[in-house]
Amino acid sequence: MQVTREQQIEEALNRMKALKMLDNPIKEFEEEQKINKSEHGGILYWLDDEENEIVKEFEKDNGCLVYHAILNYTDFGKIYSFLYVSKDDDEWKIDMENIKNGEVLSYVYNQTDPMCSEYGYIGIRPSFGGVMRTY
Secondary structure (H helix, E strand, O other), rough: EEHHHHHHHHHHOOOOOOOHHHHHHHHHHHHHHHOEEEEEOOEEEEHHHHHHHHHHHHHHOOOOOEEEEEEEEEEEEEEEEEEOOEEEEEHHHHHHHHHHHHHEEEEEEEOOOOHEEEEEEEEEEEOEEEEEEEO
């Protein structure tokens, strides 16, 4: 079933709490839809203007809502793992179960080589108030 943006926001807030994120990024997302990113093992930063544009384009193309990003530097490029809420609430229950098990479906955007971007499950865990990608 298609859902409203407000329902997606509420689901995103629940996921952020399940990920044990600090209160500040949760409050910023709730009040301003400001998205934080985790870098260097979970340290929180705000997205810059360019990163916000990438997120907006992804959301527009897919009808989803990004609530957090994880930035990693790898041998194959600078990659962002976008944690998002889909527009289909039939997926939400399993998404939450996966989060509780340390795994999340994300869109992994390779900024160095966008053709290598893809959807996939990544391992995550709470760290320094943000989240850390484990695989």
